[in-house]
Amino acid sequence: MLFIFSGLVKANDPRGLAYKMQEFFEVWGRDSFLNSLMHNLSDYALAFSVITITLEIIVGVGILLGAYKKFFSALLLILIVFFTFLTGYAVLSGKIATCGCFGDCLPITAMQSFIKDLVLLVLIAIIFFGTKYITPVLTPAFNFLILLISTILVVWFQWFVMRHNPVVDCLPFKKGNNILELRKMPADAIPDKKDYVFIYEKAGEQQEFSIKNLPDSSWTFVSREDVIIEKGKNNEPPIKDFYLSSHSGNDSTEYILSLDAEYYLFFIKDFTGTQDHWLTNFTNLYEFAKKNNRKIYIVSPQSQSARDFFNIRNNYDLTVFSLDATSWKTAARTDASLYLMHGPVVVDKWGWADLDDAVKSK
Numbered sequence: 001m002l003f004i005f006s007g008l009v010k011a012n013d014p015r016g017l018a019y020k021m022q023e024f025f026e027v028w029g030r031d032s033f034l035n036s037l038m039h040n041l042s043d044y045a046l047a048f049s050v051i052t053i054t055l056e057i058i059v060g061v062g063i064l065l066g067a068y069k070k071f072f073s074a075l076l077l078i079l080i081v082f083f084t085f086l087t088g089y090a091v092l093s094g095k096i097a098t099c100g101c102f103g104d105c106l107p108i109t110a111m112q113s114f115i116k117d118l119v120l121l122v123l124i125a126i127i128f129f130g131t132k133y134i135t136p137v138l139t140p141a142f143n144f145l146i147l148l149i150s151t152i153l154v155v156w157f158q159w160f161v162m163r164h165n166p167v168v169d170c171l172p173f174k175k176g177n178n179i180l181e182l183r184k185m186p187a188d189a190i191p192d193k194k195d196y197v198f199i200y201e202k203a204g205e206q207q208e209f210s211i212k213n214l215p216d217s218s219w220t221f222v223s224r225e226d227v228i229i230e231k232g233k234n235n236e237p238p239i240k241d242f243y244l245s246s247h248s249g250n251d252s253t254e255y256i257l258s259l260d261a262e263y264y265l266f267f268i269k270d271f272t273g274t275q276d277h278w279l280t281n282f283t284n285l286y287e288f289a290k291k292n293n294r295k296i297y298i299v300s301p302q303s304q305s306a307r308d309f310f311n312i313r314n315n316y317d318l319t320v321f322s323l324d325a326t327s328w329k330t331a332a333r334t335d336a337s338l339y340l341m342h343g344p345v346v347v348d349k350w351g352w353a354d355l356d357d358a359v360k361s362k
Helices: 002-011 014-028 032-042 045-065 069-093 110-129 140-164 253-257 276-291 303-313 325-331 352-360
Strands: 193-202 205-210 220-230 262-267 295-300 319-322 337-342 345-351
Touching (some): 002 014, 002 045, 002 140, 014 032, 014 045, 045 069, 069 110, 140 345, 140 352, 276 352, 295 303, 295 325, 337 352
Parallel strands (some): 295 319
Antiparallel strands (some): 193 220, 262 337, 337 345
């Protein structure tokens, strides 16, 4: 049941898991001999995400049914070994804060994930070595039919949310949230306790010194490193690094989010393929916005490509803001995404497949 539940939570937002996979690939790609391989794998992160989520749910269904018990118990063991490796790496390396095991709706730490996977590893090993005690619930034909229907539904659901946005929005940009307020540090934040280590060099040898025990002038300063003595708590704002930069490089975030009017933020990233799937509806939105005196602001990590597309190739004459790619991924779970804003508050939001609904809503 835990595998089914975990898979369903992630199926609500497969792009979220894909971004987490890309985070692992990026960390592993820092080793020069793995850089090319990890870069190539990162391009297929979304496909890996959909396959992993589908397998996780279907394996759970198969175990509950007692169907194809040797196959599904072996596959379940392989999955939990893989997940335990990932969470163990996150804990031991300290380079990954969370593993994304339950998506953004149920965030847990890397250590909590690792402990969970170790417990599951033991339990799944018992299932794997005790398959002879598993009795199928239904006939083989019914088991196959249920597994087939489950697979189709899981794949369809993921396809649906990648077009229309997650059914359950657990991100800080959900409807009703105030972006300016969520960019602030929480009131109960406890900062990290830090110390400093100073590195000096003398006669070709480097040595570390504390701030209370600095060397004499015969030593040459090399660098200073921050050392966290004790981790703080709740010391990061829910929305980080959300800066809308103008063409001239100015930070326009406060100005735009403080507008006393309704306006649209249109998040778009990919300009490598055809935009036919949303362009017609965007044109309708553009005409609707002009008629209702609402501004449309384009937000993209590829700001120059966005200016070329909207203002040169299609003559929309729209203001384009640049946004950090990581922040863009958090804000937009479909490419493209549309927000209706009133000042800093997210009034409504739509995936690219629902742009016509934005025109219908007054």
